[in-house]
Amino acid sequence: MADSRRYFSEIMNTNTIPMETEEDDEEKARIYKDPMKRNLLDDFDKTMPLDVVSDERMSVFLRVRPFSGQEAEGDENQGCVVVQNNNMVKANAPKDSHTYKAQLYGLNKASHTFTFSKVFPESTTQKEFFDSTMLKLVQDFIEGQNCLVFTYGVTNSGKTYTIQGNPRNAGVLPRGLDVLFNSINGKQWPGMDLKPHMFCDVVKLSPEQEETERKLKERTLKLNSSEDHDVMTLLGDDASDQSVMNATGHSDSSTCADKKPGLHDSQESLIAEVENRVREETAIDVTVQGQIRFSVWVSFAEIYNEQIFDLLEPLPKKKNAKRPVLKLSDDRRGSPYIKGLKEINVTSADEAYKLLTIGQRNLKTACTRLNHCSSRSHCIFNIKVIRVPDKGNPRMARVSMLSLCDLAGSERHSKTHTTGDRLKEAGNINTSLLTLGRCIELLRYNQQHKEKEKIIPFRDSRLTRLFQNFFCGRGKAAMIVNVSQCASMFDETLNVFKFSAIAKQVVMPPKPVEKLAEPRQRKTKSSARASSICWDPSATPCE
Numbered sequence: 001m002a003d004s005r006r007y008f009s010e011i012m013n014t015n016t017i018p019m020e021t022e023e024d025d026e027e028k029a030r031i032y033k034d035p036m037k038r039n040l041l042d043d044f045d046k047t048m049p050l051d052v053v054s055d056e057r058m059s060v061f062l063r064v065r066p067f068s069g070q071e072a073e074g075d076e077n078q079g080c081v082v083v084q085n086n087n088m089v090k091a092n093a094p095k096d097s098h099t100y101k102a103q104l105y106g107l108n109k110a111s112h113t114f115t116f117s118k119v120f121p122e123s124t125t126q127k128e129f130f131d132s133t134m135l136k137l138v139q140d141f142i143e144g145q146n147c148l149v150f151t152y153g154v155t156n157s158g159k160t161y162t163i164q165g166n167p168r169n170a171g172v173l174p175r176g177l178d179v180l181f182n183s184i185n186g187k188q189w190p191g192m193d194l195k196p197h198m199f200c201d202v203v204k205l206s207p208e209q210e211e212t213e214r215k216l217k218e219r220t221l222k223l224n225s226s227e228d229h230d231v232m233t234l235l236g237d238d239a240s241d242q243s244v245m246n247a248t249g250h251s252d253s254s255t256c257a258d259k260k261p262g263l264h265d266s267q268e269s270l271i272a273e274v275e276n277r278v279r280e281e282t283a284i285d286v287t288v289q290g291q292i293r294f295s296v297w298v299s300f301a302e303i304y305n306e307q308i309f310d311l312l313e314p315l316p317k318k319k320n321a322k323r324p325v326l327k328l329s330d331d332r333r334g335s336p337y338i339k340g341l342k343e344i345n346v347t348s349a350d351e352a353y354k355l356l357t358i359g360q361r362n363l364k365t366a367c368t369r370l371n372h373c374s375s376r377s378h379c380i381f382n383i384k385v386i387r388v389p390d391k392g393n394p395r396m397a398r399v400s401m402l403s404l405c406d407l408a409g410s411e412r413h414s415k416t417h418t419t420g421d422r423l424k425e426a427g428n429i430n431t432s433l434l435t436l437g438r439c440i441e442l443l444r445y446n447q448q449h450k451e452k453e454k455i456i457p458f459r460d461s462r463l464t465r466l467f468q469n470f471f472c473g474r475g476k477a478a479m480i481v482n483v484s485q486c487a488s489m490f491d492e493t494l495n496v497f498k499f500s501a502i503a504k505q506v507v508m509p510p511k512p513v514e515k516l517a518e519p520r521q522r523k524t525k526s527s528a529r530a531s532s533i534c535w536d537p538s539a540t541p542c543e
């Protein structure tokens, strides 16, 4: 407890640079100057029914990465991370670490033990990890629950491997997509006339709008590295030589090299990758839900330097052109969502996987252009399922969302990046992860001090605003903690352990009771959407 408090006071003092943006000003004006428009849900969130007894704690899973060949041969294997049993791990400070030196002065302990919902040793396969962590969440999601899964760990600890994996050894995201489509096979809603809207609403599209959606999907699926080629050609050879320094002061090129697009990437290689990937075969029985049809939509966003970008948006071809920045907005229930983020209807896991790969390639190219490494971004892949009663009124549809977030490396970049863009970047990563830490700490504090609750600073970063719903009863959250066993990263890894120890104590509040409302028709402002019908699906019973 004292340790975790010290950790938070310590990281509070790191060099962070909060960015004031136009959006922030608008936001403040909206919230503070116009009390009529103030989002009271924020105030209620801290008093939401936490007093209702709920024992469901946030699941926190630990995965230990095996040593790479190079690490195993070097001096990295010093028994720093020892798995004790299914739930417990011991962290032993190596002699060169700050932690070890601090314990000589009585400031710290050389060994710490941490418990988790489940600990996965280095021998765990991708399949075993998925079955024990995500499968149940995918089932909850298909049955209508909003779920968030996010990874936390230092750079190179295995976050992306765990979430995305590779075509031969898929991570939890492609496996989740496979399970979803294996389960709803033959039960899909025909057409694209029902589309998710805002956080979890649905709009009914006109035939013309449906056609527009179809063309948008076609265009997006055709996005490929021919555009990347143009970009790379424009940049010349310099682009592929760029490397970034990582937190340990070494060149990041080894981490980033495999993340940069090759000049030979093409639509053909993408098709081959999709066709040859190894698929997950599990299916969940959805017949218990009754006569339901399912419509699946996906989106892919990046938060970099506290700015949100659409990874399914083609990159501007001109060398100095900026990517469009997306804003956060609240729906009428106060649920934050990314305004203008493309949502694409998918009819198979392969289509969704293709979009995931296109988004990753976009990210890599953007990173190369902007001279930053993809591990400096938070990447959020959203899957939304609209569940429509088969023969009933489509107005009885409900939406649920599964959000998978690959967070930026949690090490303190400010230690090594002290100038210009790197400093701004480091500050922003620290700000969002620090805010996430503060939110989790205060969630836990409020649950233990109901008489003097504190306001949770969800609004202090884009990331925590997006996570807010899941932490406040409108969904479930699970955290995957990735650690490497390397002696050189021990101090940072210990901070990751301490962070997760706090997260594990957070109880997920029960879903707030929502009033039943009459389905309503609403005309949107935009003439393009003039015929859209929007209703509140979560307020109407499904069956």
Ligand SMILES: Nc1ncnc2c1ncn2[C@@H]1O[C@H](COP(=O)(O)OP(=O)(O)OP(=O)(O)O)[C@@H](O)[C@H]1O
Pocket: 064, 065, 066, 122, 153, 154, 155, 156, 157, 158, 159, 160, 161, 162, 255, 374, 375, 408, 409, 482
């Ligand atoms: N469980 C594992 N088994 C085998 N290899 C792994 C495992 N976890 C990670 N790796 C390998 O370790 C390397 C680093 O993993 P990865 O890129 O997923 O780290 P990361 O935490 O996402 O890093 P960054 O924050 O820089 O994106 C990769 O080469 C990956 O293939």
